[in-house]
Amino acid sequence: MTTTLWITAVIVAITLGITIWAARQTKTTVQFYAAGRKIKGWQNGLAIAGDYMSAASFLGIAGLIAFNGYDGFMYSVGWLVAYLTVLLLIAEPIRNTGKYTMADVLAYRMSAGPVRSAAAISTLAVSGFYMIAQMVGAGVVLHLLVPGFSFRLAVVIVGVLMIGYVVLGGMIATTWVQIVKATLLMAGAVLLSIMVLSHFGFNPLRFFDAIANVVDKKSGLNFTQPGILYPHGKHVLLGPLTLDKSTIENVSLGMALIFGTAGLPHILMRFYTVPTARAARHSVGWAMGLIGAFYVMTTFLGFGAAVLVGKAKIGNTNLAAPKLAEFLGGGPNSFGGELLLGFISAVAFATILAVVAGLTLAASSAFAHDFWMNVIRGGKESEREQVTVARIAAVGVGVIAVLVAINLPTANAAQLVAAAFAVASSGNLPVILFTLFWKRFNTVGAVCGLIGGTAVSILLIIFGPGLNTVPAAHPAFALSNPGIVSIPLGFLFAIVGTYVGAALGGDRRAQAMYPEIEVRSQTGIGAEPSAVVERIPTAV
Amino acid sequence: METRNRTAGRGTRGDPDGRAGTEAGPISTSKWDALAASTEFRRLITAKRNFIIPAVAFFLVYYFALPLGNGLAPSLMNTKVIGNINLAYLFALSEFVMAWILAAVYIRRANRVFDPLAAAVRRLAERMGVGS
Numbered sequence: 001m002t003t004t005l006w007i008t009a010v011i012v013a014i015t016l017g018i019t020i021w022a023a024r025q026t027k028t029t030v031q032f033y034a035a036g037r038k039i040k041g042w043q044n045g046l047a048i049a050g051d052y053m054s055a056a057s058f059l060g061i062a063g064l065i066a067f068n069g070y071d072g073f074m075y076s077v078g079w080l081v082a083y084l085t086v087l088l089l090i091a092e093p094i095r096n097t098g099k100y101t102m103a104d105v106l107a108y109r110m111s112a113g114p115v116r117s118a119a120a121i122s123t124l125a126v127s128g129f130y131m132i133a134q135m136v137g138a139g140v141v142l143h144l145l146v147p148g149f150s151f152r153l154a155v156v157i158v159g160v161l162m163i164g165y166v167v168l169g170g171m172i173a174t175t176w177v178q179i180v181k182a183t184l185l186m187a188g189a190v191l192l193s194i195m196v197l198s199h200f201g202f203n204p205l206r207f208f209d210a211i212a213n214v215v216d217k218k219s220g221l222n223f224t225q226p227g228i229l230y231p232h233g234k235h236v237l238l239g240p241l242t243l244d245k246s247t248i249e250n251v252s253l254g255m256a257l258i259f260g261t262a263g264l265p266h267i268l269m270r271f272y273t274v275p276t277a278r279a280a281r282h283s284v285g286w287a288m289g290l291i292g293a294f295y296v297m298t299t300f301l302g303f304g305a306a307v308l309v310g311k312a313k314i315g316n317t318n319l320a321a322p323k324l325a326e327f328l329g330g331g332p333n334s335f336g337g338e339l340l341l342g343f344i345s346a347v348a349f350a351t352i353l354a355v356v357a358g359l360t361l362a363a364s365s366a367f368a369h370d371f372w373m374n375v376i377r378g379g380k381e382s383e384r385e386q387v388t389v390a391r392i393a394a395v396g397v398g399v400i401a402v403l404v405a406i407n408l409p410t411a412n413a414a415q416l417v418a419a420a421f422a423v424a425s426s427g428n429l430p431v432i433l434f435t436l437f438w439k440r441f442n443t444v445g446a447v448c449g450l451i452g453g454t455a456v457s458i459l460l461i462i463f464g465p466g467l468n469t470v471p472a473a474h475p476a477f478a479l480s481n482p483g484i485v486s487i488p489l490g491f492l493f494a495i496v497g498t499y500v501g502a503a504l505g506g507d508r509r510a511q512a513m514y515p516e517i518e519v520r521s522q523t524g525i526g527a528e529p530s531a532v533v534e535r536i537p538t539a540v
Numbered sequence: 541m542e543t544r545n546r547t548a549g550r551g552t553r554g555d556p557d558g559r560a561g562t563e564a565g566p567i568s569t570s571k572w573d574a575l576a577a578s579t580e581f582r583r584l585i586t587a588k589r590n591f592i593i594p595a596v597a598f599f600l601v602y603y604f605a606l607p608l609g610n611g612l613a614p615s616l617m618n619t620k621v622i623g624n625i626n627l628a629y630l631f632a633l634s635e636f637v638m639a640w641i642l643a644a645v646y647i648r649r650a651n652r653v654f655d656p657l658a659a660a661v662r663r664l665a666e667r668m669g670v671g672s
Contacts, residue, residue, distance in 0.1 A: 070629065073629075073632055074606075074607065074610075076632075077603075077606065077632050077635045077636070080635070080636055081635055081638075083639065083643070084595075084596075084599045084643065085596075087643055087646060087647075088592050088596055089592070089596065204625070205622065205624070205625070209623060209624050211624065224626050224628070224629060225614075225618050225626070225628070226610040226617060226628050227610070227614060232611070232614060244611055244612070246611050247607065247608060247610070247611025248611075250607035250611060251604060251611070254603065254606075258600070278651070278655060281647055281650055282647065285644070285647050288639060288640065292636050292639060296636055515573045515576035515577075516576075519575050519576050522585065523658040523665075524658065524662070525662055
């Protein structure tokens with residue numbers, strides 16, 4: 001396994017070089033949190049793609065398809081279509097009204113203290129679930145590929161590197177690590193896809209004939225057919241209704257993906273790194289091209305692993321892509337097999353590093369910018385102090401994530417990510433949408449939406465069948481994807497909170513500020529400029 | 541606290557912390573009300589709404605038709621279209637094409653129609669002395 005180690009070491013060395021270069025230009029808060037808002041649209045598009053194509057999607061989806069066939073591909077579909085919500089509703093208004101964090105947008109109309117505290121909690125919850133998932137994934141994969149590395153050591157290595165990137169290089173280093181990673185990941189996926197197709201004479205029909213020959217023993221369905229991951233025929237009671245469980249799980253999963261992406265703090269934060277709303281829009285366009293191309297290729301990676309390697313030889317779901325690479329290179333212990341396995345494993349490792357760096361930055365900014373600077377210090381803090389606090393927060397977030405991940409070696413990465421999407425879609429998205437588009441929305445509504453949506457989605461996951469936190473036979477909540485219940489509840493909390501707040505005497509500022517946020521979010525008047533002083537973006 | 545929040549995000553150029561905005565004091569809200577009610581701004585909002593609301597409705601219906609179809613009409617979705625490639629897979633693949641086309645149409649429309657309309661609002665704001 002020395003090949004794996006060497007290739008990984010080279011990639012890590014490149015990212016550390018980037019970090020040292022970035023550290024020299026990271027002095028002010030706008031550089032630390034937002035890379036000086038000087039990232040170009042296409043660069044940000046690559047970085048969004050890099051931030052988004054996590055261990056869960058590269059290793060996870062390939063594994064889900066390799067083990068469950070078609071149903072796994074539904075994740076790929078949802079994760080791309082989700083960007084339409086981001087593009088049409090969220091990206092440009094966020095860039096126009098915010099500064100560094102999601103809470104900046106909310107605090108425009110609402111009372112800063114309560115709203116920033118609540119948003120910091122939901123941000124830490126989303127980023128925490130997401131980060132632990134990545135680190136557990138990194139630990140398991142690294143340990144299996146390089147048996148010399150224990151699970152704990154692997155998690156600690158990931159933790160030290162991600163803290164290094166963020167503390168030293170801030171958003172500039174994080175962005176470029178993501179760009180490098182996205183490029184490597186796309187190259188790896190294209191290479192593997194071509195190699196898979198070459199086994200079928202580049203004829204998709206022959207490829208699908210082979211997929212149709214793979215049959216799931218339990219359901220008797222072949223891998224081109226839906227219904228293996230969430231089997232047909234089971235029913236679920238949802239209030240007074242009896243519904244087909246398979247359909248509800250898939251719709252519920254889709255809801256969390258479609259509405260969750262637009263509420264992920266580490267993705268929203270990326271829109272502050274570009275100079276204008278127009279650049280934010282173009283960066284989503286680039287990201288959708290790349291992410292979509294990658295997820296289409298999961299067809300070849302996932303089904304390819306199912307057909308060429310087979311479930312039995314893959315063993316662990318997270319290892320479908322690496323095992324496929326080993327097979328395509330010439331099989332275990334061959335030179336080509338070692339080389340390709342090494343390359344794909346190193347890409348997976350780089351993927352995890354880039355994603356956790358983005359998450360650490362989002363979590364530390366929620367703490368340092370929203371909670372520490374604006375709530376505790378009342379917004380009065382020097383530039384130097386703020387960057388220092390943000391760096392200390394990044395170390396703290398990193399250390400806590402390592403400590404939690406070390407103790408969760410058996411946690412299911414895909415389920416933890418699903419929890420992150422559930423919180424983001426039920427807690428964050430309703431509040432962001434209402435802040436931007438609903439005149440009557442107020443502080444009480446925002447706090448109720450954030451806290452209520454976050455709490456409900458976490459509770460439904462704990463009491464559901466996914467995390468094995470309750471006896472599996474009769475979970476208190478039947479669905480492993482809570483979105484179909486928690487997302488409407490998130491909206492409901494925000495609405496009820498708003499009317500309660502209005503009845504309690506109202507929130508004059510939230511109403512009075514609406515025309516201003518409406519105009520600013522749609523036109524970019526007075527939006528935060530790039531760190532370049534000379535350029536005036538009025539003529540955009 | 542209110543004043544500070546209100547000016548958060550109103551940084552003057554070269555003042556990334558927005559503190560200069562705080563010192564200058566908040567711009568009176570009535571000017572923003574006037575701007576929000578202006579013909580220029582309403583024209584922008586109407587144009588955006590007329591595009592975005594139908595676009596969002598369309599992609600939500602198109603997207604959720606896939607899991608609903610797979611769940612409620614499995615035999616239809618399992619129909620083989622070309623060789624062993626079935627309707628369920630082709631529908632899933634079409635979601636990618638749908639997302640790309642809709643994104644491209646939106647970006648084109650925003651560049652050509654929404655941006656000039658927003659620029660008109662910004663010019664009006666400058667004349668009114670609102671904004672940065």
